[in-house]
Amino acid sequence: MTYILKPKLHHPSLPKNDLGFTRRDYEGRVSTLCAGCGHDSISAAIIQSAWELGIAPHRLAKMSGIGCSSKTPDYFLGQSHGFNSVHGRMPSVLTGANLANRDLIYLGVSGDGDSASIGLGQFAHSIRRGVNMSYIVENNGVYGLTKGQFSATSDKGSKSKKGVENTESGIDLVALALQLGATYVGRSFSGDKDQLVPLIKGALSHHGPAFLDVISPCIAFNNHAGSTKSFDYVREHNEAVNRLDVIIGRTPITTAYAPGEVREVTQHDGSTLTLRKLHDDYDPTNKIAAANYLQERHAEGEIVTGLLYVDPEATDLHDRLGTTAKPLNQLTTADLTPGAAALAKINASLR
Amino acid sequence: MQDTDISRPDYFHKVVDCQWACPAHTPVPEYIRLIADRRYTEAYMVNWKSNVFPGILGRTCDRPCEPACRRGRVEEEPVAICRLKRVAADNKSDFASLLPKVAPKNGKKIACIGAGPASLTVARDLAPLGYEVHVYDGDKKAGGMIRSQIPRFRLPEEVIDEEVGYVTALGPVMHLSQRIDSMKALLAEGYDAIFVGTGAPRGRDLDLPGRREAAANIHIGIDWLSNVSFEHTNKIGKRVIVLGGGNTAMDCCRTARRLGGEDVKVIVRSGFEEMKASPWEKEDAIGEDIPILNYLVPKAFIHEGGKLTGMTFEKVRPEKDEKGRRNLVLTGEPDQHFACDDVLVAVGQENAFPWIERDIGMEFDTWAMPVVGQETMQSTIPNVFFGGDAAFGPKNIIWAVAHGHAAAVSIDMFLNGQNITVRPAPGVTVISQKMGIHEWSYDNDVANDARYKVPHREKAIALKDVKAEVELGFDQSLGFKEAQRCLNCDVQTVFSPKVCIECDACVDICPMDCITFTENAPEEELRTRLTAPAFNLAQDLYVANSLPTGRVMVKDEDVCLHCGLCAERCPTGAWDMQKYLIDITQAGPKCRTR
Numbered sequence: 001m002t003y004i005l006k007p008k009l010h011h012p013s014l015p016k017n018d019l020g021f022t023r024r025d026y027e028g029r030v031s032t033l034c035a036g037c038g039h040d041s042i043s044a045a046i047i048q049s050a051w052e053l054g055i056a057p058h059r060l061a062k063m064s065g066i067g068c069s070s071k072t073p074d075y076f077l078g079q080s081h082g083f084n085s086v087h088g089r090m091p092s093v094l095t096g097a098n099l100a101n102r103d104l105i106y107l108g109v110s111g112d113g114d115s116a117s118i119g120l121g122q123f124a125h126s127i128r129r130g131v132n133m134s135y136i137v138e139n140n141g142v143y144g145l146t147k148g149q150f151s152a153t154s155d156k157g158s159k160s161k162k163g164v165e166n167t168e169s170g171i172d173l174v175a176l177a178l179q180l181g182a183t184y185v186g187r188s189f190s191g192d193k194d195q196l197v198p199l200i201k202g203a204l205s206h207h208g209p210a211f212l213d214v215i216s217p218c219i220a221f222n223n224h225a226g227s228t229k230s231f232d233y234v235r236e237h238n239e240a241v242n243r244l245d246v247i248i249g250r251t252p253i254t255t256a257y258a259p260g261e262v263r264e265v266t267q268h269d270g271s272t273l274t275l276r277k278l279h280d281d282y283d284p285t286n287k288i289a290a291a292n293y294l295q296e297r298h299a300e301g302e303i304v305t306g307l308l309y310v311d312p313e314a315t316d317l318h319d320r321l322g323t324t325a326k327p328l329n330q331l332t333t334a335d336l337t338p339g340a341a342a343l344a345k346i347n348a349s350l351r
Numbered sequence: 352m353q354d355t356d357i358s359r360p361d362y363f364h365k366v367v368d369c370q371w372a373c374p375a376h377t378p379v380p381e382y383i384r385l386i387a388d389r390r391y392t393e394a395y396m397v398n399w400k401s402n403v404f405p406g407i408l409g410r411t412c413d414r415p416c417e418p419a420c421r422r423g424r425v426e427e428e429p430v431a432i433c434r435l436k437r438v439a440a441d442n443k444s445d446f447a448s449l450l451p452k453v454a455p456k457n458g459k460k461i462a463c464i465g466a467g468p469a470s471l472t473v474a475r476d477l478a479p480l481g482y483e484v485h486v487y488d489g490d491k492k493a494g495g496m497i498r499s500q501i502p503r504f505r506l507p508e509e510v511i512d513e514e515v516g517y518v519t520a521l522g523p524v525m526h527l528s529q530r531i532d533s534m535k536a537l538l539a540e541g542y543d544a545i546f547v548g549t550g551a552p553r554g555r556d557l558d559l560p561g562r563r564e565a566a567a568n569i570h571i572g573i574d575w576l577s578n579v580s581f582e583h584t585n586k587i588g589k590r591v592i593v594l595g596g597g598n599t600a601m602d603c604c605r606t607a608r609r610l611g612g613e614d615v616k617v618i619v620r621s622g623f624e625e626m627k628a629s630p631w632e633k634e635d636a637i638g639e640d641i642p643i644l645n646y647l648v649p650k651a652f653i654h655e656g657g658k659l660t661g662m663t664f665e666k667v668r669p670e671k672d673e674k675g676r677r678n679l680v681l682t683g684e685p686d687q688h689f690a691c692d693d694v695l696v697a698v699g700q701e702n703a704f705p706w707i708e709r710d711i712g713m714e715f716d717t718w719a720m721p722v723v724g725q726e727t728m729q730s731t732i733p734n735v736f737f738g739g740d741a742a743f744g745p746k747n748i749i750w751a752v753a754h755g756h757a758a759a760v761s762i763d764m765f766l767n768g769q770n771i772t773v774r775p776a777p778g779v780t781v782i783s784q785k786m787g788i789h790e791w792s793y794d795n796d797v798a799n800d801a802r803y804k805v806p807h808r809e810k811a812i813a814l815k816d817v818k819a820e821v822e823l824g825f826d827q828s829l830g831f832k833e834a835q836r837c838l839n840c841d842v843q844t845v846f847s848p849k850v851c852i853e854c855d856a857c858v859d860i861c862p863m864d865c866i867t868f869t870e871n872a873p874e875e876e877l878r879t880r881l882t883a884p885a886f887n888l889a890q891d892l893y894v895a896n897s898l899p900t901g902r903v904m905v906k907d908e909d910v911c912l913h914c915g916l917c918a919e920r921c922p923t924g925a926w927d928m929q930k931y932l933i934d935i936t937q938a939g940p941k942c943r944t945r
Contacts, residue, residue: 008862041854
C-alpha cells in the first residue's frame with residue numbers, strides 16, 4: 001500500500017470515451033495490497049476494459065467474497081455498485097442480485113481460496129445455472145492473507161516459499177467451468193494486459209455465464225523458483241491459443257498484435273469477437289476439443305491461455321426461467337397485482 | 352533505442368526544467384523545499400551562491416524558469432518560482448557565518464568595468480579567492496542598471512543596497528564616480544585580467560519629423576528612468592505616450608502614472624501578443640489603467656512652435672509573405688493622432704563602446720560588437736573578458752549573472768594556466784530519498800492547489816508614491832502553500848532493469864501514464880506507442896534494456912510528477928527516487944582540476 005493518494009493530475013492527452021469519462025474516472029481507492037501484487041494489474045485491466053466499453057459506472061455491480069482478490073473491487077470502478085459478501089458466497093449474492101435486476105452488468109471477483117475451497121459449491125452452481133455475469137478468479141495459488149499456505153489451485157509438485165512440496169492435486173477452474181456449462185471461458189495472466197483487457201471486455205459483453213481464470217503471481221508468497229504461478233514460470237510456460245479483439249458497434253480499438261489468421265465470432269447480441277489464431281487447429285467454439293486440448297497441454301506442464309471456449313448462442317438464467325424483463329424494483333402495483341380477472345385466468349388454466 | 356546514459360550530468364539536469372532553463376542554473380527545487388521547511392536562510396544561501404542577487408531577482412527576474420516549469424504542463428500555471436525567491440530573501444536571518452571566507456591575496460589584480468550585475472558577480476566569485484578586484488563605475492553608487500533603470504516601486508533601494516553590500520563586503524576595491532574612458536590606458540595599468548560589464552547603456556531614439564523641434568518633451572526611456580531613480584526628475588505631463596513594447600516601456604508607463612501622468616498609454620508597432628515585455632509586466636501595466644494600443648507605427652511628433660501636442664501613427668496589420676514570414680503592412684486607413692504632453696521612447700537599447708580604441712588589437716564584428724567567446728566570455732585580447740549586456744547585447748539580470756560566473760571561471764582558469772575552452776563539469780550529488788517502505792525524505796504528496804497570487808498594495812495608494820513597492824510579497828503561510836506546488840523534479844526516478852520482474856505495478860499506479868514496457872524500436876516509433884503518446888520532443892525518453900522478457904522500459908520524462916508512486920509500488924526496488932543535486936562549478940579550485 002501507499003501512504004499518499006494517487007494524485008488527481010493526469011496526462012494532458014488522456015482520452016475520453018463516448019460518455020465523456022477518462023480512464024481515471026473508472027478508478028477506485030488506492031490499493032492496500034502488497035507492492036507489485038498481480039491483483040492490482042487485474043484491477044487496472046478491469047478499469048481499462050470498462051472505460052473502453054464505455055460502461056456507465058452506475059450500470060455495473062461488482063461482487064466479491066473474502067481474500068486479497070475480494071478486496072480489489074474497492075480499487076476499481078469507485079462509482080459502481082458493490083457488495084462484499086461472506087467468504088465464498090459471492091456467487092449466491094450475485095445470483096440474487098441478478099434475479100432482482102437483470103439490467104445491470106454483473107462482475108464477480110473472487111480468488112482461488114474463495115472460489116476453489118470454501119466457495120467451490122457456490123461457484124459450481126452459479127455457473128451451472130447460467131447466471132449472466134463475468135466471473136473473474138484472481139488465481140495466485142496461495143493463501144496470501146494467511147501468509148502463503150497452498151491453495152486448492154496449487155499444482156501438485158509445486159513448492160512453497162519455504163521449499164515444501166505440494167502433494168495434493170490442484171483444481172483447474174477452467175476445466176470445471178467448461179464442464180459446468182460456462183458459455184465464455186478464458187484464461188489469462190496479470191502480466192499480459194494486451195491479452196487480458198480484451199478477454200475482460202468480451203466477458204463483460206457476453207450474454208451468459210462468462211468465466212476468466214487469471215493467474216496473478218503473489219509477490220510476497222508465490223513468486224519464487226519452485227512456484228508454478230510466478231512471473232517467470234507463467235511467462236515460460238504460457239501457451240496462448242489466440243488473441244482477441246472485441247468490437248461492440250463502435251470504431252474498433254486496434255491492438256498491437258502481429259497479423260495472423262483472423263476468425264470472427266458474432267454473438268447473439270450482435271457483438272463481434274475477432275480472434276487472431278495463434279494455433280492453427282484451435283477452434284474456440286468446440287467445447288469437447290477445448291477440454292481435450294486443455295488436458296493435453298496441462299500434462300505437458302503448459303498453461304493454456306486465451307479465449308478457450310465461447311458459445312455464440314448462449315442464453316442465461318432469465319431466458320430459461322422466463323422471468324420478467326423489468327427489474328423487480330421497477331414493477332408497479334398494477335404489475336404485481338394484476339387483479340381478479342388475471343387470477344381467474346390462471347386458475348382456469350390449471351383446472 | 353539504446354540505454355539512456357544517466358551518468359551524464361546533463362540527462363537528469365534537463366529533467367529539472369527550471370534549473371536547466373535558468374541561465375545561472377539555480378537549483379530551484381532545492382531552495383523551494385527549504386522554503387517549505389521554513390529554512391529561509393539556507394534557501395537564501397542556495398540562491399546567493401548561484402545567482403548573487405536573490406532579493407533583487409525575486410522581484411525583477413525575467414524568470415526563464417517559469418515557462419519551463421513542469422507544473423505548467425500538467426496543470427494550468429507554473430510554480431511562482433521567482434516570488435518564492437523573495438520569500439527566502441524577506442525571511443532570512445543572519446547568515447554572515449555562511450559567507451565565503453576571503454583567502455589571503457594571491458597577488459593578481461582584476462579590473463571590472465561597470466558596477467552592474469555582471470561585474471559584481473565577477474567580483475563576488477573572484478574576491479574571496481584572493482584576487483585583488485577593482486570595480487569602476489561612473490555612477491556614485493554600485494548596482495548599474497539595477498539601480499538606475501528599475502523603478503523603486505518594483506525594487507526598493509534598501510534591497511539593492513543590501514545585496515550589493517554583500518558583494519562589496521568581500522573586499523573588492525570600489526572606484527565609484529570614476530568612468531573609464533580609455534581601454535588602452537587601462538590595459539597599460541598592468542591588470543592581470545579585465546572584465547567589461549558596461550551593459551547596453553544607450554537608449555535608441557526615433558528620428559521622426561518633429562523630433563528636434565519638440566525635444567523638450569520627448570525623453571529616451573532608460574535615461575528618463577535613470578533620472579527618476581536618481582531624483583533628477585519628479586514630474587511629467589498629464590497625457591503621456593510611451594513608445595515601445597518591452598519591459599522598459601512597462602517601467603516607463605507605470606512610473607509616469609506615479610509622477611502625474613493621468614492619461615498614459617503605451618503604443619506599439621507589433622501585435623499585443625508579440626510584445627517583448629513579460630506577460631506579467633503587461634498585466635501590471637493594464638492593471639494600472641494603462642491601455643496598450645497595437646499595430647500603430649509612429650509617423651511624426653506634432654508640435655506647435657516647439658511645444659509637443661501629440662503624435663501621429665500609421666495603422667498596420669500583420670500579413671504573411673510567401674516564405675511564411677510575418678510582415679506588417681499598411682492598412683491604408685487614415686493616420687491616427689493622439690494628443691499628449693510628453694513622449695517616452697523605449698524602443699530598444701544599444702551597446703556603445705566609444706571608450707574602447709579600435710587600434711588595440713580587439714576584434715569587433717560588423718555590428719560594432721566585440722567578438723566574444725560564447726562560453727568563455729573571452730575577447731580577442733586574451734586577458735580581456737566581457738559579460739552581461741556588453742557581451743551579446745541586451746538581455747537581463749540573470750543572464751548577466753550567468754555571464755559573470757562564466758567569466759570568473761575563465762579568468763581563474765586563465766590566470767592558472769589552464770585551457771579555458773574546456774569548461775568544468777558540474778558537481779553532482781546523488782542521494783536516495785528512501786527512508787522506509789513508503790517513506791521518502793521529500794514531500795511526495797502532490798498539492799492540487801492552483802498558483803497563488805502575490806498580494807499587491809492598494810492601487811490608489813501605490814499610484815501616489817513612486818517609491819511605494821507595489822508587490823507585498825508572499826507571507827510565510829502563502830509562501831509555504833506556493834512552495835508545496837513544486838513537483839521536486841530534481842528527485843529523479845532511477846530504474847535498475849536487473850531487478851525488475853515486469854509486474855506492471857509502476858505502469859498501473861503512474862498517474863501520468865509515463866511508463867511503458869514494450870518491444871524496442873527507434874525513438875520516433877516508440878514515441879507513438881507508449882501508454883500515453885510522447886509528442887513533446889523537447890523532453891527525453893528514459894530507456895532501459897536488459898529486462899527478463901527482452902522488452903524495454905520506456906519512461907517519458909515530459910509530465911512525470913516525481914510523486915514516487917512507481918517506487919512505492921515496486922516490489923523489488925527497481926525504481927528508486929534519488930535526488931540529483933546539480934551544482935554548477937564556479938571559479939575556485941574545483942574549476943582548475945582538469
